[in-house]
Structure formats: structure tokens, C-alpha cells
Amino acid sequence: MPEKKTSASAANEYIVCNRMTHWQKTYPHWVSVASIIILLLFWEAICRCGLVSSLFLPAPSQIISALLTMLADGEIGVSLAASMYRILIGFAVGSLIGLAVGLVTGTSALADKIGNPVVNALYPIPKIALLPLFILWLGIGELSKVTIIALGVFFPVAMNTYSGVKNVDTLLIKVAVSFNASWWKTMKSVVLPNALPMIFAGLRLAAGTSLLLLVAAEMIAAQVGIGALILHYGDLMITDRLMAGVIVLSLLGLLFNLFLQWLERKAIPWKNI
Numbered sequence: 001m002p003e004k005k006t007s008a009s010a011a012n013e014y015i016v017c018n019r020m021t022h023w024q025k026t027y028p029h030w031v032s033v034a035s036i037i038i039l040l041l042f043w044e045a046i047c048r049c050g051l052v053s054s055l056f057l058p059a060p061s062q063i064i065s066a067l068l069t070m071l072a073d074g075e076i077g078v079s080l081a082a083s084m085y086r087i088l089i090g091f092a093v094g095s096l097i098g099l100a101v102g103l104v105t106g107t108s109a110l111a112d113k114i115g116n117p118v119v120n121a122l123y124p125i126p127k128i129a130l131l132p133l134f135i136l137w138l139g140i141g142e143l144s145k146v147t148i149i150a151l152g153v154f155f156p157v158a159m160n161t162y163s164g165v166k167n168v169d170t171l172l173i174k175v176a177v178s179f180n181a182s183w184w185k186t187m188k189s190v191v192l193p194n195a196l197p198m199i200f201a202g203l204r205l206a207a208g209t210s211l212l213l214l215v216a217a218e219m220i221a222a223q224v225g226i227g228a229l230i231l232h233y234g235d236l237m238i239t240d241r242l243m244a245g246v247i248v249l250s251l252l253g254l255l256f257n258l259f260l261q262w263l264e265r266k267a268i269p270w271k272n273i
Contacts, residue, residue, distance in 0.1 A: 058240040067244035076248060082224040086142065087214045090149025095203060098154040102161025107191065119158055127152040128216045135221055145217040152213040153206040160202025164195030200264040207256045211249065
């Protein structure tokens with residue numbers, strides 16, 4: 001009987017090791033690059049064979065040609081500059097306010113009772129539905145667009161910061177208090193470092209939300225911007241230029257995400273050890 005148990009345990013351990021190897025297996029970066037190239041070649045072949053009309057789906061080569069033309073005549077540059085201005089200010093304002101609210105509600109019982117129900121009640125409201133109201137209050141200029149982006153960024157940052165603070169081990173806080181650490185010292189040395197992973201998760205969620213709200217706001221109430229550019233060429237049914245605008249948005253989102261990943265590695269170096 002003991003031999004059977006031992007052999008069964010060994011077999012079970014072998015299965016577990018195989019499964020862990022499957023989950024932890026890594027592949028070189030060229031696999032991702034190759035898959036994208038294959039997809040683009042397949043897309044190009046479909047369009048070249050005439051299986052899909054270029055009105056509905058232009059070939060990648062056609063989109064790249066349109067993108068280069070728009071870059072050369074400065075159209076992309078002007079639109080991108082307007083969009084970057086809006087999204088950077090909106091993201092910065094929303095992130096700072098969300099971080100402050102998350103820290104306060106996470107560390108103060110009174111603020112938690114007052115602020116957390118308000119945040120949870122307002123969060124489900126689709127933010128873009130409030131844009132007409134913001135235009136009525138703030139006008140059709142930049143302020144209404146920046147405000148709607150800031151509002152969309154605020155909620156994921158505030159809620160993730162709150163969760164990160166609440167998940168800090170209370171034993172660590174007790175140790176800091178026992179050494180007579182001030183509130184600021186405790187926040188700086190204990191609470192913030194332990195809450196940073198959740199804070200950055202909220203920032204990365206907010207980055208996607210900010211792009212969504214930027215495009216929606218520019219389509220509704222802007223003459224210049226990537227969203228306005230996409231809407232303009234959509235109305236004219238110039239699909240290659242429309243898709244060029246979408247590619248610019250995709251690259252903008254990718255760069256935004258890469259920057260936040262780099263910032264996270266700098267702010268939380270022990271996470272990558």
C-alpha cells in the first residue's frame with residue numbers, strides 16, 4: 001500500500017510539473033512579430049484578389065500610403081497635436097484627483113463613509129452621456145472635452161487606489177505607528193509603496209478610457225483632432241484615410257501603455273525581481 005501511494009504521488013507531481021511547464025512556457029518576441037506580418041499579408045492578399053471592396057476594407061499598403069500622405073501635408077500633425085493636448089491635460093487632472101480621493105477615502109473612515117458611496121453611485125454612469133451637459137455648462141471649447149476625459153480617468157484611478165490602500169497589510173501600518181511615524185511618513189513609506197501596483201493598474205485602465213472619451217468628444221464637439229479627422233473621412237467615405245486615423249489612435253494607445261509600463265518599472269523596481 002505505501003508503494004502504491006508513493007507511485008501515485010509521483011505521478012501526480014509529474015502531471016503538475018507538466019502543467020506548470022505549459023503555463024510558464026515562454027516564446028521569443030519574433031513569434032509575435034511574425035504573427036502580425038502573416039495577418040497583414042493575408043489581409044493584403046484578400047484585398048488584392050478583389051474579395052473585399054477597398055471602399056469597405058482598404059489594403060494595408062493603401063492605408064500606409066494614405067498615412068504617409070497625411071503626414072507629409074501636416075494633417076496628422078495638426079490633429080495629433082490637438083488630441084495630445086486634450087488627453088494629456090485630462091489624464092493628468094483626472095489621475096491626480098483620483099489618486100488624492102482614493103488615498104483619502106482609503107485611509108480615513110469618515111471620508112470612506114462619505115466619499116465611497118458617491119464614487120460607487122456615479123461610476124456606472126456612461127461618461128460620454130454627460131458631454132452634452134458639460135458643453136451646456138462649460139461651452140463647446142477645450143474645457144468641456146478636457147473635463148469629460150478627466151472624469152473618465154478619475155473613477156478607475158480613484159477606485160483602484162482605494163482598493164490598493166485597503167489591501168495594505170495592517171501589520172505594516174501597526175509597525176509604523178509603533179515607531180511613532182507621522183501620518184505623512186506612514187503614507188510615504190508604507191501605504192503608497194504597497195498600493196502602487198493597484199494604482200498603476202488603475203492608470204492603465206484609465207489610459208484606455210481616456211482614448212475612448214477623447215475620440216467621442218472630438219467626434220461630437222471638435223473641428224480638429226484625431227476623432228474629428230476619422231469622422232470627417234467617414235462622412236466622405238474615404239476609408240483609407242479613415243483607417244489611417246485609426247492606426248494613429250492605436251499607436252497613441254500603444255505608446256501610452258508602454259510609457260506607463262516603463263514608469264511602473266521605475267516606481268516599483270522590486271516587482272520585477
